[in-house]
Amino acid sequence: MEFLTWLEQTEFSTWLRESDWGHPIVLCFHAVGMGLVVGISFMYCARVLGYAKSFPLAAFDQLFGLAWFGFAMNAASGIVLLMAEPRRMPATPAFVIKMILIAFAGLSLWALSRALEGKRGELASGVPTGAKVSAIASIVFWCGAIVAGRLIGYTIGPPPA
Numbered sequence: 001m002e003f004l005t006w007l008e009q010t011e012f013s014t015w016l017r018e019s020d021w022g023h024p025i026v027l028c029f030h031a032v033g034m035g036l037v038v039g040i041s042f043m044y045c046a047r048v049l050g051y052a053k054s055f056p057l058a059a060f061d062q063l064f065g066l067a068w069f070g071f072a073m074n075a076a077s078g079i080v081l082l083m084a085e086p087r088r089m090p091a092t093p094a095f096v097i098k099m100i101l102i103a104f105a106g107l108s109l110w111a112l113s114r115a116l117e118g119k120r121g122e123l124a125s126g127v128p129t130g131a132k133v134s135a136i137a138s139i140v141f142w143c144g145a146i147v148a149g150r151l152i153g154y155t156i157g158p159p160p161a
Helices: 004-010 011-018 022-048 059-082 093-116 118-123 128-156
Strands: none
Touching: 011 022, 011 059, 022 059, 022 093, 022 128, 093 128
16 A cells, blocks of 8 residues: 555656646547447447448458557556556446456457357358357447446545545
8 A cells, every 4th residue: 555655646646636638648548549449349249240241350350459559558548547546546436347347348359259269251151149149248348348437537536645
């Protein structure tokens, strides 16, 4: 806990909390990263669920690099945002829920890729049930993570004494 107190009192953390530009700029990077990773994930899940059937699943292999870039942007900007409130954020239920939902979203995408392993060319004959369930779960988890992330600003507690 001493480390978090020290981190909260650094010049960088203070600047993030108190400047007119620090927090909004980092939050913009966070939003762009989220748009990339969640947007591409949604498109992939929608394709698996039957939308845009003419778009080959193999084309997503190129987009996944961009999604990983978005995830890296989110991770880096998320750590910076956490540095602004290192003691308050982990005590905020919306933050904890967001982190759990992001982990579940990633696991559901992994399960989706496993369910489609070796079957990508055969989807014309039908999508495996496990792939559909994983795609729906991924969409639900990402939506939940976005909502929980938005709720952080409204539910975070007062600064610790």
